[in-house]
Amino acid sequence: MNLLIPIEAFDNFKEVKDFPIADLSPDLILAVKRLDEREEFEPFLRSILTDTSPTPHGPAGIVDIFTHQVAVNGQHGMAAFILKGKSFPTIRPSDVSHQIYRLKKIDGLKFAIFAAPGTILDAAKEQFVATCEEIKCFYSIFNAEDLARLFVAHGFLCPRDASRIAAGRCKCGYSPKKRILNLFQKEALDGLSTAHSLGQKTGLVVLRNSP
Numbered sequence: 649m650n651l652l653i654p655i656e657a658f659d660n661f662k663e664v665k666d667f668p669i670a671d672l673s674p675d676l677i678l679a680v681k682r683l684d685e686r687e688e689f690e691p692f693l694r695s696i697l698t699d700t701s702p703t704p705h706g707p708a709g710i711v712d713i714f715t716h717q718v719a720v721n722g723q724h725g726m727a728a729f730i731l732k733g734k735s736f737p738t739i740r741p742s743d744v745s746h747q748i749y750r751l752k753k754i755d756g757l758k759f760a761i762f763a764a765p766g767t768i769l770d771a772a773k774e775q776f777v778a779t780c781e782e783i784k785c786f787y788s789i790f791n792a793e794d795l796a797r798l799f800v801a802h803g804f805l806c807p808r809d810a811s812r813i814a815a816g817r818c819k820c821g822y823s824p825k826k827r828i829l830n831l832f833q834k835e836a837l838d839g840l841s842t843a844h845s846l847g848q849k850t851g852l853v854v855l856r857n858s859p
Contacts, residue, residue, distance in 0.1 A: 651780060651781060651784070651785065651786050651787055652777075652786075652787060652788065653720060653759070653786050653787065653788045654788065655788060655790055655794045655797070655798065657720055657721070658718065658719070658720055658788070659719040659720060659721070659722065660696060660697055660717070660718055660719065661696070661798055661801075663798075663801035663802060664794070664797040664798050664801050666801060666825075667797040667800050667801050667807065668797075669793050669797070671807065672793060672796050672797065672807075673807070673810065675809065675810040676796050676800070676805065676807065676810040677765075677792050677793065677796055678810070679796075679805060679810040679811075680765045680792050680795050680796045680799065680805070681734060681737070681765045681766065681792055682734050683733050683734060683765070683795075684733055684734055684735070685712070685731050685732060685733030685734070685735060685736075686733075688733070689731055689733040689763075689795075690712060690713060690731055692799055692802075692804050693713060693729065693731070693763070694713065695802075696798070696802050697713075697715055697717045697718065698717060699713070699715045699717045710728070710747065710750045710751075710753070710754065711728040711729055711730055711747055711750070711751075712729050712730060712731040712747075713727075713728070713729035713731065714726075714727075714728055714729075714754075715727050715729075718758075718759050718761075720759070720786070725756075725757075725758025725759055725786075726754070726756050726757050726758050726759070727757075727758065727759035727760070727761065728751060728754060728757055728759070728760050728761070729761045729763060730744055730747050730748070730760075730761070730762045730763070730764075730776075731763050731764070732744070732763075732764040732766060733764075733765065733766075734766075736764065736766050737766045737767065738766055738767045738769065739764050739766055739767065739768045739769060739772050740769055740771075740772060741769065741771045741772045741775055743772070744762070744772055744775075744776070745772075745775060748772075748775050748776050748779050749779070751779055751780070751783065751785065752779065752782070752783055757783065757785050758785065758786060759785065759786050759787070759788070760776070760779075760780050760785050760786070760787045760788075761787070761788045761789075761790060762776050762787070762788070762789045762790070763789075763790035763794075763795060764789075764790070764791070765791065765792035765795050765796075766792075768789070768791075773789065776789070800824075801824075802824075803816070803824035803825075806818035806820060806822045807822070808820050808822050
């Protein structure tokens, strides 16, 4: 049984098929490698997965994203994401071994995704693969090209000049077909929808800075 799943096989990420690797520019790959794992990388993925539930971080944290929102061929399951962004241009076993080991502690884990635009050393990659094979968990490794395709397909980065897209359009004029709401926008719209279902005719959305 082959447990390795390419990015195109995930229902959540099927839009990458519209952006082949051959169309990616060096600038776009570099832009992905410069994404901060906490401030950009993780929020981008959470928005694509439409999962606003925060995953605890820190020494006791198991993985970077823990979600039930992942599906392959319509089959949903518990998924764990290990994310390494610009802080890890080279990923060594010591950077991820604690997270990989903890995959064994997750009962019912169906998918494990190791996503890193940097260079994953063979020893780290082999440890991840061997652990997933041991616990019979489907797994995937997303590299810089996979992530570039994903973030372009979902309207976060411009395929022309690798710029961040704001307000649905790049400064170069490019407008993505698919636009993802950020988590705050989604929560606001969900709140307005709930108010409407309760018969409330008006609603107010307030954005304020934290003290």
